[in-house]
Amino acid sequence: MSDPELFRQAFRRHATTVALLTYRNDDGAPVGMTATSMCSLSADPPSLLACINRETRAHPEILGKGAFGVDLLAISQRSIAYQCGTPGRDKLIRPAWLARDAPADGSPRLAQSLAHLECTIDGSYDAYSHTIIVGLIRSVWLNPVEAPPLLYHGGVCGQRVPAAGRVERFHWEIGGE
Numbered sequence: 432m433s434d435p436e437l438f439r440q441a442f443r444r445h446a447t448t449v450a451l452l453t454y455r456n457d458d459g460a461p462v463g464m465t466a467t468s469m470c471s472l473s474a475d476p477p478s479l480l481a482c483i484n485r486e487t488r489a490h491p492e493i494l495g496k497g498a499f500g501v502d503l504l505a506i507s508q509r510s511i512a513y514q515c516g517t518p519g520r521d522k523l524i525r526p527a528w529l530a531r532d533a534p535a536d537g538s539p540r541l542a543q544s545l546a547h548l549e550c551t552i553d554g555s556y557d558a559y560s561h562t563i564i565v566g567l568i569r570s571v572w573l574n575p576v577e578a579p580p581l582l583y584h585g586g587v588c589g590q591r592v593p594a595a596g597r598v599e600r601f602h603w604e605i606g607g608e
C-alpha cells in the first residue's frame with residue numbers, strides 16, 4: 432500500500448464497534464481512551480487484541496499498569512467516544528457515566544455499556560506507529576439491558592442504517608409514494 436488516502440478510504444468502509452479502554456491514572460482517577468482497533472483473539476484462553484498508538488497518553492499508562500478494561504459502547508454513549516477519542520482532551524470518565532455497582536479494585540466500568548471485559552496484559556508487540564496488546568480476559572460483565580451498539584463507519588460514530596433499509600427508502604423515493 433503506497434497511497435495513504437486510498438488506505439483511509441478503504442477503512443472508512445470498514446464498520447467496527449467502538450470500545451473504550453478504561454484504567455485509572457496515577458491519581459487513581461478513572462480514565463478512558465476510545466478505540467476501534469479492539470477485536471477478539473481466542474476463546475480458550477479468553478483473550479482480545481487492542482492496538483494503541485505510541486504517541487497517546489494512554490499508551491504508557493495502560494502498559495505501565497499491566498491491566499485495563501474494555502467497555503463495548505452503546506449508541507447512547509456517542510459523546511463519551513468523542514470526549515475520550517480526541518487527542519489532547521481530558522479523558523477523565525465523569526462520575527455520571529460510571530456504574531455504581533462496579534468492583535472498586537477493577538478497571539472503571541460505564542453504566543450504559545453493552546459489556547465490560549476485565550483484562551490483564553499478556554503480551555505486547557510494537558508494530559509501526561502502534562503497540563499490539565494481548566489482553567487476557569479475567570472477567571466479563573454483560574449489561575442485562577440490550578441496546579444498539581455504537582458503530583464507527585464512514586469516519587463518524589453512530590448507528591449504521593442497514594443496507595436493506597436504505598435500498599427500500601431509495602425505491603420509495605423513486606416511486607414517489
Ligand SMILES: Cc1cc2nc3c(=O)[nH]c(=O)nc-3n(C[C@H](O)[C@H](O)[C@H](O)COP(=O)(O)O)c2cc1C
Pocket residue numbers: 449464465466467468469482483484485486487488489512513515516517518519520522583588
Ligand atoms: C472512533 C475512534 C477510534 C479510535 N481508535 C483508536 C485505536 O484503536 N487506537 C488508538 O491508539 N487510538 C484510537 N483513537 C484515537 C485515540 O482515542 C486518541 O488519539 C486518544 O484518545 C488520544 O489520547 P491522548 O490525548 O491521551 O494522546 C480513536 C479515536 C476515535 C474517535
